[in-house]
Amino acid sequence: MDGDVEILKEPSVEGGRTVFIPPGKNYKVLQAGRLMVVKGKDLGKELEISKERVTIGRSRACDLVLSDPTVSHLHAEVVTLEYGRLVRDLGSRNGIWFAGHRVGELHLQPGSRFQVGAETLRFDPLRREHRLPFSARDRFGAALGRSISMREVFLTLEKAARSDAPVLLVGDSGTGKELLASALHNYSLRAKRPFLVFDCAAVVPQLMEANLFGYEKGSFTGALESRPGLFEQASGGSLVLDEIAELGLELQPKLLRVIEQKTLRRLGGRKEIEVDVRLIATTKSELGRLVDEGRFREDLYFRLNVIEVRIPPLKDRREDIIPLAEHFLQNYNEVRKRLGLPPVVFSPRALEQLKRHDWPGNVRELRNRIERAAALVQGDVIDMDDLFGGDMKEDQLLESERILPYKQAKQKVLEKFEKKYLTRLLQACGGNLSRASERAGLVRHHLRQLCRKYGILPSEVAGKGRE
Known part of the structure; x- marks a missing residue:
């Protein structure tokens, strides 16, 4: 016991889960946790974790506000997962440190200690639960x-x-x-x-x-x-x-x-x-x-x-993809009906690929792809190629390279990503290496080396982006 708060050595929520939805209820049950400063300027300060995401930093807008100048305004977040919690760096100056190593994120165990700037925090699960309601409407x-x-x-x-x-x-x-x-x-x-x-x-x-x-x-x-x-x-x-x-x-x-x-x-x-x-x-x-x-x-x-x-990205709420796709298609079918055209539907393959795609452009990309496919489809069935066309080669890259050794397949994917990323980055920055390095968070010298590696000339890329 720590005062009047009972600290647990392991999660107490149903089935060892830290958060779950009871059947038929419009709320989640979340196991409480506590963050306490055990070393540093704010020694003894604590925060009870009563929601799925809490923030740590110097800003008054953070949930756990620390005063040490080595802490960034928005330094880190603690996110509750179905099983356990993790602390994640949010691009801070001095980072998160655990056991002498700087880490981007860390899965927290009962009693875990980690450093945020010059402050040391300890995490403990508590024998207490919170209800987190959500709307009954969709x-x-x-x-x-x-x-x-x-x-x-x-x-x-x-x-x-x-x-x-x-x-x-x-x-x-x-x-x-x-x-x-x-x-x-x-x-x-x-x-x-x-x-x-x-x-x-x-x-x-x-x-x-x-x-x-x-x-x-x-x-x-x-x-x-x-x-x-x-x-x-x-x-x-x-x-x-x-x-x-x-x-x-x-x-x-x-x-x-x-x-x-x-x-x-x-x-x-x-x-x-x-x-x-x-x-x-x-x-x-x-x-x-x-x-x-x-x-x-x-x-x-x-x-x-x-x-x-x-607002979560579409790839993090995949159960919304098909309902949204059907909604957009229904809207387009109403236009086709006014034009005297029959409705179009998705093929099973198209629906499967919609669920698998990562949607970097989120709902806007989903709507645009469906409207384009519905406008250009031959016949009344939208297939996978109507939605993604030449993009499928990229989407299926890992499928075709599973027979390669892991490191070799990974390297090929990385090279394709780096080349495409650098091209788009330089187009967006008008070929200006200084702006591109700042936007990408890369040292200018390293960015120039990457361009040389792939034979990318910033001035030529910028020119193509304006065509």
Whole structure:
């Protein structure tokens, strides 16, 4: 016993599992755990693990907030799996250390000790359970999801719709962040008021301030009349700041001021204008990491991260793939019906490959492939080749190379990946090695060596990307 908390030497939840769903229930049962600082500046500080993901770092937005300067703002996460837990580094400066070695992730055992910066933490399972509810519905607005992970997202958004608190939607490209933001607005008390979206990645920095906050006549060359910005236009409703990580540092203090004071001053103006906006931000980046890098203000991150919702990638919720595919195909069949064409269906082989594909483009890629296949199919059955075409050779690479020795097969796959990755990276960065090395997290010299290895000339690759 440790005080009034009973520490276990092994998991107590049904069948040794740390989390499970009782039959017929709309909740998970999670075995509690505890993280305690046993050495370092925050000695004695502890956190009870009562949800499937908890974060560790210096940011006030983290679940376990540590004060030592060697700890990054968003340093690590502890994730609960069906059997056990693991701690995972989130791109921190000083990493996670275990038994004298730096590790990317570590499966935690009762009593495990690991270092986060200069602080040593101990993990212990507890004889206590928590219920984690999820939505009874498999949709939220136009967003569909039968998987438990998506129904957890839906429940959080259902609750968030009843408040005006800022919401931060975190997820890879194509996971449906804007669709969920729209549904959140439609379920809120602001549903009949404006819903506007501003893509921070699509507007040059010089125009961002005028777009968001408006401007007065004569405030800059070409300002022939006064215009309200998106905050004024959305007043009473909701404003989505899509890809908020792309918002420049020079504008972040002004955005923070609008959030906190609910007033703004137009570009070139002196008058304070009141605005009433529900703010929804989306990002595919870890904002906590950008705070560490000096590219995002911590105070703004904290204000945006009041309700954080993480949207899982499609490959992590495979039970949603076929229902989504059938939904998209049904929508397209309605178009075919209006054109007097018969409906199309998936072949068994197509359905099997849909389930196996990794979907790097997530739901957006799934929808695009189905729409293209339905438009171009010969006949009324969509087969595997209609969906994936020449991509199948890559998808089936491991199938054809299973007869090779493991190291040889692995090397071939790695070489194909590296060449394709480098080509796309340099195209995205316009052939600029410095930008490419920063984006990839590689030393510039190492990136140049990889290019030489595969005979890739950055200038030529950049030229092809513009064709």
